[in-house]
Amino acid sequence: MSDMTVADMIGLFADDTGQVSIRAFDGSQFGPDDAPLHLVVKNSRAIYYLVDHPNDLGLSRAYLQGDIASPELVPGDPYEVFKQLVALKGSLHRPHPIGLAKALATIAKHGVRRPAAPAIEGPSRLRRITEGLLPHTKAGDAATVSYHYDQSNEFYRLFLGPSMTYTCAVFNTPDDTLEQAEERKLNLVLDKLGVKAGDRMLDIGCGWGSMEIMAARRGIHVLGVTLAQEQVEWAQDWIKREDLEDLAEVRLMDYRDVPETDFDAICSLGMMEHVGFRHYPSYFKEILDKLKPNGILLNHQITRTKSTDGKTAGQFIDRYIFPDGELASPGEIETAIQDTGFEIINQENLRQHYALTLHRWNNNLQEHWHEAVAMVGEPKARLWGLYIAGSALNFELNNIQIHQFLCVKPDTAGTDTYPLRPWWMRAAKR
Numbered sequence: 001m002s003d004m005t006v007a008d009m010i011g012l013f014a015d016d017t018g019q020v021s022i023r024a025f026d027g028s029q030f031g032p033d034d035a036p037l038h039l040v041v042k043n044s045r046a047i048y049y050l051v052d053h054p055n056d057l058g059l060s061r062a063y064l065q066g067d068i069a070s071p072e073l074v075p076g077d078p079y080e081v082f083k084q085l086v087a088l089k090g091s092l093h094r095p096h097p098i099g100l101a102k103a104l105a106t107i108a109k110h111g112v113r114r115p116a117a118p119a120i121e122g123p124s125r126l127r128r129i130t131e132g133l134l135p136h137t138k139a140g141d142a143a144t145v146s147y148h149y150d151q152s153n154e155f156y157r158l159f160l161g162p163s164m165t166y167t168c169a170v171f172n173t174p175d176d177t178l179e180q181a182e183e184r185k186l187n188l189v190l191d192k193l194g195v196k197a198g199d200r201m202l203d204i205g206c207g208w209g210s211m212e213i214m215a216a217r218r219g220i221h222v223l224g225v226t227l228a229q230e231q232v233e234w235a236q237d238w239i240k241r242e243d244l245e246d247l248a249e250v251r252l253m254d255y256r257d258v259p260e261t262d263f264d265a266i267c268s269l270g271m272m273e274h275v276g277f278r279h280y281p282s283y284f285k286e287i288l289d290k291l292k293p294n295g296i297l298l299n300h301q302i303t304r305t306k307s308t309d310g311k312t313a314g315q316f317i318d319r320y321i322f323p324d325g326e327l328a329s330p331g332e333i334e335t336a337i338q339d340t341g342f343e344i345i346n347q348e349n350l351r352q353h354y355a356l357t358l359h360r361w362n363n364n365l366q367e368h369w370h371e372a373v374a375m376v377g378e379p380k381a382r383l384w385g386l387y388i389a390g391s392a393l394n395f396e397l398n399n400i401q402i403h404q405f406l407c408v409k410p411d412t413a414g415t416d417t418y419p420l421r422p423w424w425m426r427a428a429k430r
Contacts (some may be wrong), residue, residue, distance in 0.1 A: 205271025209235025293411030
């Protein structure tokens with residue numbers, strides 16, 4: 001029985017539709033030369049990665065190590081190649097068992113190997129647990145949040161821009177700049193919360209402090225908390241430079257440990273992804289207890305499209321981006337909010353806005369590509385281009401969404417203290 005080529009192995013899983021050409025290190029080729037997309041499998045390590053993990057993790061490892069490449073691919077922004085690959089999903093099929101056995105025999109003939117993961121890969125969930133970092137405990141959350149955010153403030157600035165706002169922006173038109181859209185988002189949150197000068201506000205998962213700066217400029221007393229030390233240092237320095245220390249404060253603190261209560265408003269922007277679905281009730285109860293009666297919460301988070309979708313992310317996201325991250329559907333989140341005792345005033349889906357935001361981030365990364373590579377190394381720079389481009393495409397395909405839930409804490413007299421019509425629309429016109 002003759003050995004199978006890499007092209008033969010690819011043919012086990014995909015039909016040749018003429019849309020992709022794949023050249024391999026063994027000299028074989030799948031698909032025609034004139035295909036619109038060309039991929040190159042540079043070495044056998046790519047095959048071993050995929051045999052070891054035949055999913056997004058195996059593919060990501062091969063790409064990050066440079067084992068799979070494409071002349072059409074832009075390292076800082078692989079979006080267009082992703083889009084073409086997604087269009088080929090219809091050509092995939094289950095391999096015939098005999099062909100699959102032959103492919104595995106060919107690989108085994110050359111030796112059974114498990115190539116080392118890229119150096120930038122984080123530990124598996126099982127390893128984190130064995131090290132005592134249980135998902136969504138205080139110790140576990142501190143470690144996983146630090147893993148994602150304590151990278152390099154200057155690296156984040158390369159793609160986030162000067163506002164250092166790491167959540168979905170709000171666009172009036174697709175031509176808005178990232179800075180305009182991020183400022184509009186921050187103002188929208190404050191307008192929805194209805195906070196005014198002299199009010200007290202808590203920002204859970206405050207990032208690098210952009211919300212604290214915007215709120216303090218309005219005369220609002222704002223406390224931000226985060227589990228990332230580098231974010232705290234950046235935010236505290238920013239607050240000091242703006243001479244807003246009498247109004248704004250940022251602490252390295254778990255939101256569950258904030259001793260203050262009776263806040264007029266609380267916002268949580270892009271933090272719920274770290275909480276864990278089973279912990280939603282206790283999360284919202286913690287917030288409810290920290291608000292004064294008739295206080296307002298704005299909860300802003302990425303969501304699954306359907307409640308039947310799984311909550312946990314794939315292995316790529318878990319190892320490289322958001323360890324222990326979980327997403328739920330809007331309906332499940334709304335149920336958790338209401339069951340806690342909040343009244344939901346408004347719910348808004350900003351899915352299209354996040355796709356536009358991510359494209360702006362990838363544009364920034366591409367523009368500063370050489371700086372990024374010099375700062376963090378090419379594998380990590382590739383990682384962020386991969387993550388941001390993949391996320392943009394998933395928002396565009398409606399595989400994921402992002403929702404803002406505006407809620408009020410009732411008191412014994414009810415909740416008829418807020419205006420009859422959406423007040424933030426009027427504020428936005430000023």
